[in-house]
Every structure is written in structure tokens, then in C-alpha cells.
Amino acid sequence: VPSQLWGNWYLPGAAVVQVGEGTIHCPSNPTPTNCFFQLTLGGSTWSISYLALGGIDATSQGNVVANRNEMDFYNSSYCDFEMGGGLGRYTWRLTAGVLYFTLISDTCSRALVLTNRGWTRTLVAGQPGG
């Protein structure tokens, strides 16, 4: 993964609620810091976790490789497929500091989160998040 993408990226609580489809709720006083998705990218690893009413859920993690503008996610403990079966292929672009993914193909349901909207480096304006 390019070093410029390493670290944490965030989606707001609206994405948590949307992806949760009625089963995941933000706290009754939702703020940018108590309800969000977090994508963590390392050199060869990724994880997606979220914070919501029920606390922290470290849902999914695995490995990742990047080839130019394509990023491939695999070995996900969440998807529970062996490599090849659980491969998720996406293109990525960084526009004005916001990270966007576009689905190429994925046998797992990562796209619901990854492509939900653009990922930002901060939870709230001016507050470092990653």
C-alpha cells in the first residue's frame, strides 16, 4: 500500500447506520467521535472496525496489495475464505484528501463499507484521526 494511504481513514455515523440496516445504531447523542467506521491501512494489512451504540466492533481484517490504482484485499478473517476465494478487487483514488474505492469484484461484502462513500483522515474538522 502506498505510504500516503497508511494509517486510519473514517466514515461518519451515517455510514454505520446505513450499512447496519437497522441492527447497528449510533448512541442517542451521536457525534463524529462516538459513531464511525475506521479503515486502517498498513503496508500489507487492512482492518475495518466501527464504533456505535454497542461499543467497538473490530469486524474485519486481512492482507492487502496495491498495484497502481488497484487495491486487492484478501485473507480476511471476516470473509473466512482462503486466498483466491475471498479476494476483493477495487480501484482507489485520492481526491482532495478523500480516499475513494470503486468495486471491480469481490466475493465478500466489503464493498458495502469500502465504497459507501469517501474516507477521510479526520473524525471532525481539524482533529487528527489517524
Next chain:
Amino acid sequence: MWHAANRSIQSHTLRKGRGAAPLGIAFVFLASSCGQSTPSATLPLPAVPSSTPTASLPPGGPVPEQLVGNWYLPGASVTQVSGDRCPLDPTPTNCFFQLMLGGSTWSISYVALGGIQVPSQGNVVVNSNEMDFYNSVYCGIQLPAGLGRFTWRLTAGVLYFTLISDTCTRAHVLTNSGWARTLVAGQPGG
């Protein structure tokens, strides 16, 4: 659907203790005594395969059902133990430690200014009032080493741990104060 699959992986995790631990910058207190190099500021740990129980397991059985689920410490514990800071507008729901106990698995995570950190997870057995933590991904020590032995007690709905012995530094978190089921009064947390 994501949430449906999420439930699947949660139960899966409870059964097999699978998963990896993104390692945050603030959990340096653990690294110092776990035989692990200083954590990177941004690189999470690589995915770690499941821990397979072996003949050297400490004696005991699954976590009692009454203890299964999430338990919380407040933001004060986060700042004290991790050195990380709470958000500028700290509330019970944006800065806390979370201990998740499954039948045979545990994980400790926290949320603070830098977002979510999942520094530690592994397996656990309970033998009467003793709870033994082992195979911690964070500590990086497999059985028979790396065993953390604690007694536990549940008093007025608050879970307390007392250190017996531990070659890792889990006690900083586990015994910091009593673990509650809720983040704020009346709000289900687990």
C-alpha cells in the same frame, strides 16, 4: 449483508479466537514487557492465524455465560493506561476501554482521540474464580509462556480482576478498575 455476516464473524471469533490486532501507537506499555518490538505508529500487526488449543492449556472451561460480552472502563483509564488522549469533547461513548469476553476468547480494545485501537486478543479459560488469559496476539508469546492468571469477582454488576501472575502487562488494563456493562447509565453496551 454486512451486519448478518458481522454476527457470523463474531460468533466465529468466539469459537476460534481468530483475527488480527491492529496495533496502536499508544499501547506502548504492553510492548515493554512482552518481548515485542516497539510498535509502529501506523502499521497494524499482520494477520495472525487462529490459536489452536493444545495439551498445555491451563485447566478450566469456558467463560461463565454471565460474563460473556462487552465490559467497559471509562476514558480516565484510557488516558492513564495507554497514554493516548480522549477527544476534545470527551464523553462516555467516545473514550473508553472495551473488554470482550467470549466463551474461550478475549479482546481488549479502546477508542480515543486517534480512533479505535485493538491492541490485544487471545484465548481464556475459567477455573472457578480464576481466569487465565493466554495466546495473546499482542504479547506474541504462545503457551506455555505468556499466561496471565487473574482472579475475578462480580460485585453489584461490576467485574473486578486481581492479578495472580502475568508475564505480559495485561494487568495494567484488567485490574485498572471495575469493568461495567454500560458506557453510560441505562445504555446497553454489550
